[in-house]
Amino acid sequence: MSANDSQGLWPAPAKLNLMLRVVGRRADGYHELQTVFQFLDLADQLHFTPTDDSAIRLRTPLPGVAPEHDLTVRAAHLLQQTSQCRLGAEIHIDKRLPMGGGLGGGSSDAATTLVALNRLWNTNLSQQELAQLGLSLGADVPIFIHGHAAWAEGIGETLSNMELNCPWYLIVHPGCHVSTADVFSAADLTRNSPHIKIADFLGGDRANDCLPVVAKRHPQVADALAWLGEITTARMTGTGACIYGEFNSQAEAESACSRLPERFQGFVARGLNRSPLFDRIDSS
Ligand SMILES: C[C@@](CO)(OP(=O)(O)O)[C@H](O)COP(=O)(O)OP(=O)(O)OC[C@H]1O[C@@H](n2ccc(N)nc2=O)[C@H](O)[C@@H]1O
Numbered sequence: 001m002s003a004n005d006s007q008g009l010w011p012a013p014a015k016l017n018l019m020l021r022v023v024g025r026r027a028d029g030y031h032e033l034q035t036v037f038q039f040l041d042l043a044d045q046l047h048f049t050p051t052d053d054s055a056i057r058l059r060t061p062l063p064g065v066a067p068e069h070d071l072t073v074r075a076a077h078l079l080q081q082t083s084q085c086r087l088g089a090e091i092h093i094d095k096r097l098p099m100g101g102g103l104g105g106g107s108s109d110a111a112t113t114l115v116a117l118n119r120l121w122n123t124n125l126s127q128q129e130l131a132q133l134g135l136s137l138g139a140d141v142p143i144f145i146h147g148h149a150a151w152a153e154g155i156g157e158t159l160s161n162m163e164l165n166c167p168w169y170l171i172v173h174p175g176c177h178v179s180t181a182d183v184f185s186a187a188d189l190t191r192n193s194p195h196i197k198i199a200d201f202l203g204g205d206r207a208n209d210c211l212p213v214v215a216k217r218h219p220q221v222a223d224a225l226a227w228l229g230e231i232t233t234a235r236m237t238g239t240g241a242c243i244y245g246e247f248n249s250q251a252e253a254e255s256a257c258s259r260l261p262e263r264f265q266g267f268v269a270r271g272l273n274r275s276p277l278f279d280r281i282d283s284s
């Protein structure tokens with residue numbers, strides 16, 4: 001099967017954090033969060049060819065990421081080891097999501113790899129076992145294995161489904177890279193936000209505790225926030241760098257995108273409550 005055969009493509013969608021509160025810190029240094037995840041109809045596309053030898057080969061290495069560090073390769077090795085599977089795989093990534101922008105592309109690639117290879121290798125791990133494996137690769141991996149928009153607690157692994165409005169979004173990439181580890185190690189990060197309830201979020205409590213830290217250290221993020229804030233309420237996803245705003249229609253989001261200054265990169269995408277990865281599985 002060729003990498004261009006759409007039947008063989010597995011989507012790895014982006015996510016947005018619609019709010020993000022840092023409510024505590026665990027003994028291992030990881031921070032406890034309250035957040036809301038929604039997917040976007042914007043995705044990397046992955047292709048897997050199972051092989052008889054046990055090698056994992058990434059045919060499309062990403063700039064700046066050594067193949068053995070790529071989250072798809074790490075996910076494949078982890079599944080192989082856990083299930084004692086003797087098969088291997090060739091992996092192709094058609095990378096469409098910006099890296100390090102808070103859209104979760106690397107975590108989503110890892111989740112799609114676990115879900116796809118679990119089927120292609122017939123390793124038969126449950127969704128819960130896959131999510132547990134995924135969590136050891138990154139805090140954002142479980143939501144992509146869960147596959148439904150959710151309220152999240154813990155470090156992102158305790159998930160309760162939500163049925164959210166699905167607006168069109170303009171996502172603005174300010175052009176800088178924000179390190180998640182740097183944000184969580186910042187001395188001035190608020191780490192003791194009071195817990196809120198789902199009803200508070202639905203009532204409009206949509207703050208992101210990481211934003212002040214990121215905007216202070218990355219003037220491009222503050223710049224994008226100010227530009228989009230002139231048009232609509234502008235928010236940051238995850239630890240950034242991407243800023244997004246909601247629109248009632250694709251046309252309105254596209255119109256705002258057409259006015260984007262050249263220093264920014266823009267994406268128009270629809271919010272989704274169900275991950276396209278699972279739509280793909282149901283239709284196959
Ligand atoms: C903050 C969030 C919100 O969705 O998103 P991003 O902006 O990175 O996408 C995530 O929880 C990020 O998840 P992910 O990107 O998988 O992070 P990881 O690789 O697990 O962690 C990177 C580093 O950030 C710190 N970290 C991460 C998550 C967390 N809840 N507490 C932390 O302290 C740790 O120092 C860790 O070593």
Ligand SMILES: Nc1ncnc2c1ncn2[C@@H]1O[C@H](COP(=O)(O)OP(=O)(O)O)[C@@H](O)[C@H]1O
Nearest residue numbers: 070071072099100101102103104105106107109
């Ligand atoms: N398949 C992958 N796609 C994207 N990034 C990857 C991948 N594998 C490893 N990485 C590393 O993970 C980092 C975070 O990537 P990404 O998930 O896109 O950002 P974020 O966590 O901000 O949403 C990248 O800067 C890169 O070094």
